Amino acid sequence: MAETLEIPLKELKTWLEEETSSTLEPIRAEGTNLLNSAKSKLEELGDSTERMLEASEKEMVKNSPKTYRRARTAYKFARDVLETIDELDITDDITHESLRTFCDDLEKALVAIDRERARRFRQIVPYFIFDRRRFDIALKRATDSFKELQDFSLHGYGRAKAVEDSTVTIGKLFKSIDELEKFQSRKSQVQSRMKDVEKKIGETERRIASIGS
Numbered sequence: 010m011a012e013t014l015e016i017p018l019k020e021l022k023t024w025l026e027e028e029t030s031s032t033l034e035p036i037r038a039e040g041t042n043l044l045n046s047a048k049s050k051l052e053e054l055g056d057s058t059e060r061m062l063e064a065s066e067k068e069m070v071k072n073s074p075k076t077y078r079r080a081r082t083a084y085k086f087a088r089d090v091l092e093t094i095d096e097l098d099i100t101d102d103i104t105h106e107s108l109r110t111f112c113d114d115l116e117k118a119l120v121a122i123d124r125e126r127a128r129r130f131r132q133i134v135p136y137f138i139f140d141r142r143r144f145d146i147a148l149k150r151a152t153d154s155f156k157e158l159q160d161f162s163l164h165g166y167g168r169a170k171a172v173e174d175s176t177v178t179i180g181k182l183f184k185s186i187d188e189l190e191k192f193q194s195r196k197s198q199v200q201s202r203m204k205d206v207e208k209k210i211g212e213t214e215r216r217i218a219s220i221g222s
Contacts, residue, residue, distance in 0.1 A: 036165065036166060037103045040103045040108060040161060040162075040165075040166065041103055043154075043158045043161050044100070044101075044111075044158060046158075047115065047151070047154045047157075048099055049154075050147070050150045050151040050154040051094060051099070051115075053147045053150060054094065054144075054147040054148055054150075054151045055091060055094050056147070057140075057144045057146075057147040058087045058090045058091050058094070058144060059087070059091065060140060060143065061086075061137065061144055062084060062091065064137060065080045065083035065084040065137065065140075066084055068080035068083075068136075068137075069081055076136055079136045079137070080136070080137075082133055083129070083133050083136075083140070085129075086125060086126070086130075086133075093118050093121060093122055094118065096118075097114055097118055098111070105162070108161075108162040109162055112158060112159045116155065119151065119152055119155060122148065126144070126148065
């Protein structure tokens with residue numbers, strides 16, 4: 010019959026970290042690589058958008074009747090895309106929750122960008138062809154990188170999530186124990202004060218009784 014492993018409660022979190030490090034480290038390393046790749050592709054998307062912004066701004070300055078309206082549309086589109094990218098809260102933390110939140114936010118951003126691209130590019134054609142091609146390539150790379158990260162978050166991070174959930178549970182347990190100890194300490198203090206009060210009441214009653222006798 011296998012012996013039951015007994016671990017002191019205060020050492021439980023440390024024991025769990027030591028026992029699971031060989032599993033967690035490769036998973037988190039993969040997550041870090043995928044996250045860095047997604048960041049890099051977002052930077053490339055931002056760079057291509059910046060170039061479209063600059064090109065459209067230069068064209069607007071020319072004030073040509075043929076291109077001004079399309080240049081203004083390209084400028085507004087590029088500006089909006091850059092704002093969308095800037096609003097993303099890009100995490101450096103590799104946990105299931107942080108990856109899930111980042112993937113959700115990134116997906117919404119990419120969907121919004123692609124929707125605006127479909128609407129605005131129709132208004133820009135046939136101008137800014139190289140800027141549009143460069144942007145499309147960068148957007149596809151960013152989307153592909155996002156899908157890899159999302160797939161990892163949903164499927165590849167399962168074992169690490171189980172450990173993280175256990176760590177959270179242990180943390181809550183420690184918090185409950187700490188609160189219980191504080192409660193017991195307060196209870197002991199109250200009981201001690203009650204004894205002092207009862208003692209003083211007894212002494213007072215005895216003094217009153219001696220006065221009346």
